Amino acid sequence: MKEIIKTENVQKKFGKFQALNDVTFSVGTGEVVGFIGPNGAGKSTTIRILLGIIKRSAGQAEIFGKDVWKESLAIHKRISYVPGDVSLWENLTGGEIIDLFMKLHGSGDKQKRDELIQRFELDPKKKAKGYSKGNRQKVGLIAALSVQSDLYIFDEPTSGLDPLMGAVFQEEVQKIKDAGKTILLSSHILNEVEHLADKIVIIRQGEIVESGTLDDLRHLTRPTVTLVTEKDVAKMAETNGVHNFQQTGNQAVFSAENKFLDDILLEASKLGVKKFESIPPTLEDLFMRHYKG
Known part of the structure; x- marks a missing residue:
């Protein structure tokens, strides 16, 4: 299986604070990998390094065989990303923002966009400044799921969504999983990860403490x-x-x-x-x- 994401001994320091220490894991083509840990464990820091938003202090990190820092622009053309707190342009409507994201990406499906707007029960004519956190999250999810990408990175994607909308998200992720897409799903909602993921990576205090399929890891504890x-x-x-x-x-x-x-x-x-x-x-x-x- 070809590796889409590959990290080896990635470290990140903020001053004297060691945020990541020798983080090593991989995500293969068509895999859904659940990246789990509580707030402060290092999940978002790792993802920001993968996106080329911040520079690693040491180690290697690649997506599609390209260095995540040096070749981030080429990488971004092939990925969809949704953070845990989506920031939007306040004076644009939700629909305008979705269309802008789709245009920037370059491979949007308007029929899929309309279907997702209906499924997520979003009012696309409302200005973003009037949106709740949950509705801002819906805009990010609809934009990410309306384009064709080779890799989808979700960092706490259902933050602010009610359980019904969380279920809609899981169904949509299952569709792109069935289509053979690669997904890195960072979440603290464990049943969400358990339902979708082929492999689990557990991070604690900036270090990977377990990784493998759920069945593999179940051997470590008792039924x-x-x-x-x-x-x-x-x-x-x-x-x-x-x-x-x-x-x-x-x-x-x-x-x-x-x-x-x-x-x-x-x-x-x-x-x-x-x-x-x-x-x-x-x-x-x-x-x-x-x-x-």
Whole structure:
């Protein structure tokens, strides 16, 4: 798979403050990569470096095989970008701003624009100074999704949107994903990332702490098992790989180590299994593993 985005040991210092430290990850052609971390973790700083807005202090960063700082203009012709807080020209209407963005990009689809205006329930005749934060966000999203790009970068794109409009955004991103487009999605809304992303990159305090597919990362945490047996389920508490055991009657809920699942299933079978349910950890579980405390 060809790499669309590639960073190697990217660092960024603001004075003495080390904002990014050896950030390394890649995004392949047609991949949707969820870039997650809380405010201040370094997500937006990384994205601004990728866009050529700020210069990295060290390391390498490329998009389409081009240096993000030296060749930013050539890169920008092939990308769509939406920040978490869209700033607009106050005296232009939303429709005028969308059309201007499309014209600057050079590959706008007016039919798609009109469809998105309707789906996002935006009044395009209203001046931007009268827009709420959510409506400003809609203008940015409609403009970005109305043009043909090879790479879409979204940095907290649904900030200010209600859940219904957030669902519309997810549906539209699914469409461009199905079309084989490449997407870098930075968000703190974990179910949004979990629903859309092929790969997850978790950043903490300016460093990448985990990366891989969601299934890959799920091996790092334990599934939650609910077990109901005919005989006394308390015997399961001493089984290899069983942790955080909680019992109510003949039902037990516990976390299980994947490498001991054979032992757990064998012991459970001896007790007469009436119910065995295993739920894999969510992205939130993986996320909290790195941020609790």
